[in-house]
Amino acid sequence: MDKISGGEIELLIDGLTDDVAFVWALVDLGLRRNDGTDEAPSASTVDEAFLLFRRLLDRDLIRIGKVVYVDPDQPRGTVAPVTHVSEPIELVHQRVLDACAKAESDGVDWEWSCWTVNTEAGNDMARQVLDQAERRQSDAFREWLQARNNLRRFNFETLPGLTRDVDELDEAVGGVAQLLQRRDDDHEIVWPVDDVLARIDRLTTRLETLAPATDDESRSQTALVEWIKVMRIVYAEALARRTK
Numbered sequence: 330m331d332k333i334s335g336g337e338i339e340l341l342i343d344g345l346t347d348d349v350a351f352v353w354a355l356v357d358l359g360l361r362r363n364d365g366t367d368e369a370p371s372a373s374t375v376d377e378a379f380l381l382f383r384r385l386l387d388r389d390l391i392r393i394g395k396v397v398y399v400d401p402d403q404p405r406g407t408v409a410p411v412t413h414v415s416e417p418i419e420l421v422h423q424r425v426l427d428a429c430a431k432a433e434s435d436g437v438d439w440e441w442s443c444w445t446v447n448t449e450a451g452n453d454m455a456r457q458v459l460d461q462a463e464r465r466q467s468d469a470f471r472e473w474l475q476a477r478n479n480l481r482r483f484n485f486e487t488l489p490g491l492t493r494d495v496d497e498l499d500e501a502v503g504g505v506a507q508l509l510q511r512r513d514d515d516h517e518i519v520w521p522v523d524d525v526l527a528r529i530d531r532l533t534t535r536l537e538t539l540a541p542a543t544d545d546e547s548r549s550q551t552a553l554v555e556w557i558k559v560m561r562i563v564y565a566e567a568l569a570r571r572t573k
Contacts, residue, residue, distance in 0.1 A: 333388075333454070334381075335359075336357060336358040336359040336360075336381070337358065337381060337384065337385060337390075338454075338455070338458050339357040339358070339359075340354055340357040340358060340381075340385070340391070340445065341385075341390060341391070341447060341451045341452075341454055341455040341458075342357075342455045342458065342459065343357050344391065344445060344446060344447035344451060344452070344455065345447065345452055345455050345456070348396060348413050348444045348445065348446045349444060349445045349446070350440055350441050350443075350444055351378075351425060351439070351440060351441065351442055351443045351444070352439075352440035352441075354378065354382075354445055355370060355374070355378055358378060358381055360374050360377060360378055361374070367440070369428075369429040369430075369432035369433065369439045370429055370439075371429075372426055372429070372430070375422070375425055375426055375429055376422075379418065379421075379422045379425075382418060382445065383418060385445075385451070386418060388450070389448055389450050389451075390447065390448055390450055390451035390454060391445045391446065391447055391448060391451050392413065392415040392445065392446050392448060393415065393416065393418055393421050393443060393444070393445050393446075394413060394414045394415040394416035394421060394443065394444065394446075395413075395414055395416060395421075395443065395444060396411040396412065396413050396414070396441075396444050397411060397412060397414055398410070398411055399411060399412050413444060413446040415446075421443045424442055424443065425439065425442045425443050428442035429442075529557060529560060529561060532553070532557060533554075533557055
């Protein structure tokens with residue numbers, strides 16, 4: 330079988346907390362932007378989504394169908410519990426196509442025309458992916474923290490003109506590292522990307538031109554080189570997760 334895609338994993342992660350409506354499934358699968366528009370998807374987009382749904386069904390990772398009220402006679406204005414009812418994928422596929430086709434003319438709510446729900450296997454896969462991601466982020470944070478603590482052991486006054494760059498870059502990248510540790514996907518990267526990367530490159534170039542005169546200067550330079558390597562890794566990961 331083909332490897333599970335990133336979009337399919339996003340759908341399973343979304344399904345850890347609740348049933349997933351068709352509109353949000355499209356966003357998870359990368360077939361729709363989350364831009365607040367209510368334009369119905371094309372038939373080709375619906376077909377593409379159902380190809381992916383079928384892949385997940387074949388792996389016993391999701392069920393697909395509709396949600397119905399547990400108590401249809403629930404009084405208006407009260408919270409009405411619902412339950413997911415699995416249906417044949419062909420039936421659901423056609424219902425969604427019909428809803429999207431009628432959305433503009435008849436005002437049909439295509440967004441809720443089908444729902445997916447994780448199986449236990451789907452939940453297990455989503456949790457496994459999250460656990461692996463958390464370990465990677467924690468490792469990146471620990472690497473940055475170790476490099477930073479090692480850096481603080483040295484005095485950079487003997488390396489001309491580097492102190493300001495080191496302090497400012499440590500503030501920028503260190504903040505991002507801590508956000509990654511908290512698994513905060515919605516953070517703002519305050520420093521312009523090009524500015525940070527340019528500063529890192531400039532610092533690297535200046536280090537390469539220095540000729541340490543003492544063992545202390547040599548150790549300081551080595552610590553800076555290792556710190557810069559970790560900075561690049563942390564910042565690249567933050568950018569990748571921010572722009573995915």
